[in-house]
Amino acid sequence: MPEVRTSGDARIHYDDVGRGEPALLFIPGWNTTRDAFRDVLPRCAARRRVLSVDLRGHGQSGGGGTDFDSATVLDDLLAVVEASGARQVVPVALSHAGWWALELRRELGAERIPKLVLLDWIVTEPPLAFTEALRGLMSERWMRTRDGLLDMWLDGVEDPNIIRYAREVMGGFGEDMWARAAREIASAYAREGSPLRALSGLSPSTPTLHLYSQPDSHDYLEAQVAFGAQHPWFHVMKLPAVSHFPMLEVPDLVAVGIEALVSAQQMYINTALDIPGAAPS
Numbered sequence: 001m002p003e004v005r006t007s008g009d010a011r012i013h014y015d016d017v018g019r020g021e022p023a024l025l026f027i028p029g030w031n032t033t034r035d036a037f038r039d040v041l042p043r044c045a046a047r048r049r050v051l052s053v054d055l056r057g058h059g060q061s062g063g064g065g066t067d068f069d070s071a072t073v074l075d076d077l078l079a080v081v082e083a084s085g086a087r088q089v090v091p092v093a094l095s096h097a098g099w100w101a102l103e104l105r106r107e108l109g110a111e112r113i114p115k116l117v118l119l120d121w122i123v124t125e126p127p128l129a130f131t132e133a134l135r136g137l138m139s140e141r142w143m144r145t146r147d148g149l150l151d152m153w154l155d156g157v158e159d160p161n162i163i164r165y166a167r168e169v170m171g172g173f174g175e176d177m178w179a180r181a182a183r184e185i186a187s188a189y190a191r192e193g194s195p196l197r198a199l200s201g202l203s204p205s206t207p208t209l210h211l212y213s214q215p216d217s218h219d220y221l222e223a224q225v226a227f228g229a230q231h232p233w234f235h236v237m238k239l240p241a242v243s244h245f246p247m248l249e250v251p252d253l254v255a256v257g258i259e260a261l262v263s264a265q266q267m268y269i270n271t272a273l274d275i276p277g278a279a280p281s
Contacts, residue, residue: 001060004076004083008064012076014053014084018045022088022114022262025104026052027077029095030181031173033059036094036165040247043255048262051089053080057177070184074103081108090262092117094247096181099188102198110204117258120212120244123195124223131189137182142175153214153244162248196227196234205233209261211254213241235261 003013015034024044026037034052044050056076057063064072077100081089089112091101098121105113122130136145150166157163192198199208210224224236237257241249 002083004079006056006064006076006079007072008066008068010056010062010064010076012053012056012062012080013060014051014080015041016049016051016084017041018047018049020048021086022090023049023051023084023086024117024258024262025077025081025086025089025091026050027091027093027097027100028053028055028058029093029097030055030185031058031170031177032094033169035059035169036245037092037247039251040254040258043251044258047259049086051080051084051086053077058173067180069180070099070103070188074100074107077104078107088112088114090115090117090258092119092258093121094119095121095244096185096188098123098195099185099192102192102195102202105202105206110202110206113206115261116199116206116208117261118195118208118210118212119254120214120246121195121210123199123210124220125194126189131186134182134186137178142178146171146178156242157249159249162243162245165245165248196224199234200231205231207233207261207264208235209257210234210236211239211246211257212236213239213246213249214244216242 001013002016003011005011026034026041028034028036034054037052041050041052054061056068056073091104091113093101093116098118101116101118105116133145133149136142150171154163154166199206221236221238228234228236239246239250239253243249247254
């Protein structure tokens with residue numbers, strides 16, 4: 001497995017499989033590992049090169065022995081991109097890893113980061129309940145808050161593998177990592193307002209696809225559809241899945257959506273996932 005050494009002598013491990021550019025860069029969110037992409041990776045690697053990374057202090061990557069922030073993780077991701085030698089990369093970011101996808105686009109520019117794929121992210125301004133959950137994760141109530149989030153993310157899930165991933169992998173991270181995640185996520189929303197607002201500030205505009213399953217809210221989908229009508233480079237697909245982990249629940253559809261965007265098949269983006277329960281923009 002390839003690795004790159006970054007600040008604090010942290011060893012950042014990643015998979016490098018498949019061939020063809022632009023390469024995909026799978027970025028897990030806080031308190032997840034690259035194993036979240038285990039089912040999507042081979043489907044995407046059949047068509048193009050895929051880099052799948054464990055974040056600092058997650059999975060098989062070292063933490064460097066000290067506290068760290070989102071900027072440190074961004075530096076790690078930049079180091080992985082440079083070490084890979086990939087000229088063009090499309091980040092595929094799970095949940096709040098979307099903030100790193102945005103920063104990669106800002107740092108490397110539109111030529112090297114031509115498109116973005118977002119998975120199950122709160123792309124509007126965060127609801128009050130989520131803001132309160134972030135505060136809970138930074139308090140003595142962190143474990144109860146974490147368990148409440150896991151319950152919500154798994155609501156309606158019957159697949160034991162998805163349940164095991166959430167309960168054992170995500171639930172295996174300690175108070176320090178959950179508090180760090182909450183701190184950095186809250187800071188990003190305070191700074192940017194919302195991911196949609198941040199995306200609209202990119203120049204030139206960057207073709208972006210949001211594939212998501214939660215929340216199952218008509219208003220949330222409509223807000224994104226309306227944004228896409230004003231910004232034709234933005235596409236949203238509500239997947240026929242129930243969990244916070246669509247890449248584990250419906251990997252075929254996620255892989256098809258990713259390839260549709262990366263291959264610049266505009267009509268295909270709007271029709272590829274036209275199945276009962278899916279709602280394309």
